Amino acid sequence: MAQPDPSPVPAPVHVVQLTDAHLFADPAGTLLGLATRDSLRHVVEQVRREQPRIDLLLCTGDLSQDASVASYEAFRELTAVFDVPTRWLPGNHDEAQVMAQVAPQLVQAVTDIGAWRIVMLDSAVVGSTHGFLEPAQLATLQTALAEAGERHCLVCCHHQPVDIGCAWIAPIGLHNADELWQLLGRHPQVKAVLWGHIHQEWDELRDGLRLLATPSTCIQFAQRSEDFKVSEEPPGYRWLRLHADGRIETGVERARDYVVRLDFNSPGY
Template sequence: MSLGSDFVCVVQLTDSHLFADAEGDLLGLQTQASLDAVVDMVLEQISRMDLVLATGDITQDGSEAAYRRFIASSLRLPAPCYWIPGNHDDAELMARLGKPLGLTRDWVDIGNWRIVLLDSSIVGAVPGHLSQATLSSLDDALATAGDRHVLVCLHHQPVNIGSDWMEPIGLLNASDLLTRLEPDPRVKAVLWGHIHQHFDQPLGHLRLLATPSTCVQFAPSSNDFATDTQAPGYRWLRLYDDGRIETAVSRLPAGQFLPDPEADGY
């Protein structure tokens, strides 16, 4: 896919945690309503978008009804959407629903970029792991990328984010990923969800990025599970032809969609 300007505009939505019941709530927060509000904000703020990335935990309950409502929400945005599963998702169901609609892909080429989409989910488990098949797909993506710049996306965090309780539920074989990416100057950034908070740090030439959930937020730098009072949001990225990335997080107004302050897990 080629475009007429010097950048690609990407919108990332992550961790929507939808339920079969449209009024289902996570820790007291109605997740469909918060997703709808975030999508409204995207439409107000982003005049041109080329691609939408949904980086896992699309649903909380793995139900077909919840996936179909997410698809309906994504269709409100004037750009193709691609998704990857998280630990709360049913990866097989996502593939069955997503492949006919083009939602499920190994990678997408757009502008001067290749965006690689990795499934880090483990059936029935919270942490992440990249299977040998997924790593082989990544190897193929890198081997055939040519001179394109590369953005790699997954659900689970591949580095320590400074929250003790999240450390054991990140990507268990992160070294298998990073040893492939760190030597390759074409790979400009790694983008993920799962941690329900903003994260933006360098690792050598790589930029490591994570994004607030469209529903409940987790408190940064917390030893134990803790929610945050920051509002739901999304990330926009401008991927420039020369490999530069401009990106920021945008949130709903403060005080909207707050979780139950007494919640001690999910």
């Protein structure tokens, strides 16, 4: 009789990423006529239907449009239904100090879960749209990776560190991406970099490293556009399965029941 395997394979870590909600203090606040709290609510319900298990929720910036206490409280309340460990990082529309005031327990740079270490980096530049990783952030990353031991690592930030083929987005990406790549190149335990900001899906393999971005929970930017352009794709989220052997399964799902109606005469993004 065959003997049972004494070392069963550990279950993967189930992660969900929400990004770029752009909530306002005003519950009726809109971007291009789209009510951002309503679209986030639809995405949250989509996640609840499709992801019966979530071990960690990652929220990768621009949670707010106006950096108000009320907007962060609304985001926290709308996502509290998951009742799982949650991590926030700031985007260019956010105020890190206000985020920390509202939810200090959610703003943590390093999270160990299963066989993985998650590193959340602040790439926001006060008063600017582009991103930059200050020396303190790079030092945090270096220490986190050096002390990761046998854990695989997922690195998260808000701004895109690669060219995504949208000319108008390129200048507002991560301005010192070369420094990030040099650091990551010294740490093969890093399996993926995950970000928001670009309001569209991105999935690229670069020198064995998975590069991932995720649609916004509100308006979407058109892919491969020279000038600012939005699409009428529904809002969405990303799910990830982080396996104990370092493999990553991931995909993007969209709130297909949400009807996108944009008003191009309203104040823009």
